[in-house]
Amino acid sequence: RLDLVPEDNRLTAEAAFATEEGYEQAFAKLYAGLAVTGQNTTGQPDIVSDDEGASGYIRSIWKCQELPTDEAIIGWNDGGIRALNTQTWTAGNDFTRAAYNRTIFQVTLVNEFLRQTTPEKLDARGETDEFKAVVNGYRVEARFLRALAYYHAMDLFGNVPFVTEDDPVGSFLPPQIMRSDLFDFIESELLAIESEIPAPRSNAYGRADRAAVWMLLAKLYMNAEVYTGTARYSDVITYANQIIGSGYTIPQIPYQYSFLADNDRNGAEEEVIFTVPFDGLNIQSYAGTTFLVHAPVGGTMSPSEFGINGGWGGLRTTPTFVEQFPGEENSADQRALFFTSGQSKEIEDIGSFTNGYAVTKWKNVDVNGNQGNDPSGEHADIDFPMFRLADVYLMYAEAHLRGGGGDMSTALGFVNEIRERAYGDSSGNISASDLTLDFILDERSRELYWEGHRRTDLIRYGRFSTQGTWAWKGGVPQGTTTSAFRDLMPLPANDLGVNTNLQQNPGY
């Protein structure tokens, strides 16, 4: 009489995996973990310590990658968000914690799926061989998603708690893994699934394939010196070549098409290696591109041009970033997507939206300017291109210059292919002598700004903390350098408080 189980649509684990739909839906949650924040648009959050929107995968990582750099500044007054802009965060920062909680959540979600779908369990439930093969495919992709989450966690926090499907669910104290060991784990996982995962461009849209595995390996090797102390640039060349040989192209359509509501079908998708799909009606959250399109609209900008019902008046950029473009806001480079009317280039007051140029890169409209699927203009359709070919091209060029092999003319060709899209013609092309490491860092910013890469790039170049200044870095208007320990984010104070196995990163 007191052995009560849910009587509504909630399910015990046995009931959840009693149907094929149950497997598919539990698997769907693993991917959805990158896009949405819970079991409803709001109100059923996966993560409860943090504001639900701010705790989403893309938004939380994006803030850690962009706000401490010259690419973005935010006017809001939420908790520790200012500290991200000024590089004065502490272990108590709620936004770094959000990224930590979300990436580790994603890991535990995958672990649970792997525990529930072991060959033994599938046998015990009497699944058919055909269905077992389907589930094994799910398991392979699940391991990719776990490697991805660990990659983000490793990049931001270095030495994080480490759990796999062999650990239980409870309130035990997970051990801490060192960054270089985690590097090895991620690498071994990716290499292990490489042959099992569907070939490049053969999986369903939005799902990972072999090229996504290669891409993650390439990014791992690109920053290997930072993560492990040992450079692996030739491996970057290897995997970049494999991706490039898989048939992706830089479509010769306007650069902005990649960041519009129809970027899954306007041609921009030809470039995309791994994307996180959103839909204004069916994939909603305040954590993905809904954030990226609302937060930068304010001042005298017209929300309807962005396909939204109103701006949130938060995000702008710094003068340093504007100056990356020759001619600045009037640059011939079409990637210089600024809104300047009523805005000052300089930032005297972080809190005032009109200080700093606004950025119009993300728009919830299609190529014809029509608003996305959500008629209320609240939620965006824009898919988030996490990995795209331009990034691979630039990694190839950089790895080449850093001695990883490959050849200069190929590298130059890649960079000019990107710039031809940016300029609409060859007028922006560069010559081999222009192609320096410094140029690549700048070009990465021009090409990939506001896509969540900048912090990692600056750290690889040693210009995130002790070198390089821009407005408000270090908490002063003109900017100042900060200490090297800030190249790693702190482990959240509250996790250190509950897990004595963890040692804080130095400096915090």
Add this chain to the structure above:
Amino acid sequence: TVSGTVTDGSNSMPLPGVNVIIKGTTTGTSTDFDGKYSLSVNNGDTLVFSFVGFVNQEIVYNGQSKIDVVLQEDAAQLDEIVLIGYGSTTKQDATGAVDKVSDEDFNRGAIVAPEQLLAGKSAGVRITNNGGAAGEGSQIQIRGISSLSANQSPLIVVDGLPLDQRGVQGVRNALNAINPADIEDFVVLKDASATAIYGSRASNGVILITTKKGKTNSPLEIEYDLKASVQEVTNTVDVLSADQYRNLANISPAFDTSLTGNANTDWQDEIYQRATGAIHNVTASKGYENFNFRVNLNHVSQQGTLRTDLYERNALNTAFVQRLLDNDLKLTLTAKGIIDEYSYADTGAIGAAVAFDPTQPIFDQNGNFTELGDNLAPRNPLSLLEDNQNNNRSKRLISNFNIDYKFWFLKDLRFNLNAGIDYAENDGKQFNIANPNNPNAFAFQNFYSGLNRNTSLDFYFNYKKDVESINTVVDLTAGHAYQEFYISSNQTLTGAGGALITNPEIINRNGLESYFARASFDHDDKYLLSLSYRADISSRFSPDNRTGYFPGASFGWKISNEDFMKDSFISNLKLRGGWGVTGNQEVGNNYAYLGVYTPAINDQVSFFNNGQFIPTLRPNGFDENLKWEETTNYNLALDFGLFNDRLTGSVDAYYNETKDLLSFVPVPAGSNLTDQILTNVGELTSRGIELNLNGKIIQSDNLNWDTNFNITFQDVEVENLSLTDNPDFSIPTGGISGGTGNTIQILRPGFDPSTFFVFRQVYDTDGNPIEGAYVDVNGDNQITTADRQAYKKATPDAFIGFTNNFSYKAFDLSFTFRGSFGNYVYNNVASSNGALATAINAPGAFQPNVNASYLYTGFANQQLFSDYYVRRADFVRLDNLSLGYQLPFENLKVRASLTGTNLFVITDYDGLDPEIANGIDNNFYPRARSVVFGLNLTF
């Protein structure tokens, strides 16, 4: 035949309902309304006159034609019966911290929420109403809090039926189902020796409510009672006037005068109204020899001070008592049928009125409500009230059937059975117009309904015997109880695409099975001992942890009954002490020990796979080892009565220690399926001293003056919060507005759970805050989150209640003050809107109004975490003042009264109201001042 009149020795008034019986027989009668009786008797018969609370009198009949009797109050009997859960005792014999508050002590006024009758009346009991909304409920705390994440409200038992501590859906206050006019008394069980018999639900104290029943052998009495009230808001938030707002243009060039209008609108003036209300009660009661009944018909209609806010109640409350088998079997049936109807005003209008541009007119030139045309702009507060509707109707039945049987072969053995049900269905409809500031928005519809069913069956055996050989009264009880709670909810609402979507039904069921026993001993009317034990089995925990054991023990020493105390001015002196363990399992989540998978609520959070949107299934976090939260309590007290009990009182000192707190806390990242779960972590202690004083200051034929004063000192502290005993570990709490995800309070070992967590503001030589200048606590020359400090708290150090009742001939006058000291409030209205940036940095083409605190601070930007906004909120409030007059009719009792409630508040707090339960003042529905005319007719 003999006849006569029985009167009350204390006031010479006739006593109706006195039993007059011929000794040794069952023949007899009882006195009528005028205290008169007549009975046929034989010479030599002995007449026994008996009445509860009076000393029996025996008179031998020797042919007298008239026997008039004066009954004297029995000092021992006077000592009233006090319920203690599955039984009763007397005030004199109670060994736990038990307080009874009866009809005559209740607060006066047009009271709709029954708990308000009790506010300020009992030491250790703090009742804070949640604001001025129509039909609003209260936070009730007995001896502070003993839990962080589990329920913090006391268990409320109505006529033997324990109510669901979570309330019922769709209503502002689930307790409103108990008609205040129907309540005989409250008994508050405060310490664990008293509450342990309620085991796992007793950690927050227990309130036993007894409703009125008919009286045996009483004539038909019909009573009509009316309370008509008028309410007004006494205070609104200080914001800039239209002129002050226009002046912002002189301060900042960024202030855009093209956005301002020409009107001078005080939006807060516009949203509030003079609210009227009426409470009607018609009651009929009658008692026969073996049967009595009471039937009450109740109608309440109460407007809120916020326009369009309305609460209505219609209820039929009945009680029937039937005695059978020579009074050995007593059957009691109580049944209440209640229809609660709410028109919920959109309380978003309160915040909108504070923020809306005061230079805008209410209506635009087209006669429509003025709107600012930006999706993030505040909505026109009047449009929110007039154009949005939300109505809910809740039908509820609360019924309890009680059998009390004395065994024919052993009259000292009694069997008691209670079968109860509390059943509620609600049905609500909400309709909001499309946001006029968003041309793409659609109207919002929400149809919601639900069912709450609480069924209870308990029985016990009681054996009570005066064992003369050892001069000890033995009282033994043992029983069993089972209770089940079933809750379901349905909702159909406008979804993302504008179409109506139906959410899956939510069902929650949980059960609680219990065994309990108590043994009480009274030796020589001097030494008291009581022991109790309860085992509770809860469906909320795994079979391994399902059973919890809750012992209680207490003693009493009636010092005044010792020989050496005879002839002292001390009329009563009792030392009592107790110890007990209670639990808490009211955690909201019924399946927290099970690994449960939750489907998505709708198709808005799907994954796109192969051209289809696939719904998701999420494994929830869980703790399979979840178990009881346990509070151990110690209580030591002295009850006293001086000068023939003209001055009585008690002092209680208590100490509570809660361990294995059911806390919703961060778990080590990676160890579970989410970042915070409900688990048993941490310790909390609370201690306090309670003093309760009652004085009969004047007692005379015409003039009487009674007074009650109670004061409570309390201290609550978090001892530990994590599995690792880390003293520096803390958890942010207390979400505030003015940005997303911000919090202002902290749970930290060594501090009160409501402690604020702030930057320490630096002031200039004139005492004005310097914007952004805070104390650099860690000395790193930067102001970072590491410089935030735990500072002050929302919980008071002390609170008081002070009541006086005067009567002079047919007039009576009473008043009650309540006060609170050492409590602080964070003024979130000022902190979120009290900067220039509020107006000029809005995220769009609109400029919200600025809180008037800006005139003092001059802050350009929000300083949300400055302790400037943590304000001292001590207060003393005149809760009510009531004047009554008994009209001099012969056969009709008429009482007219005039009552004012919430007449004034003495406080330094400069926000809206210092009495904010959680200490965060934001969008508070203001408490109203009311004037109530009352009329009571009895015939």
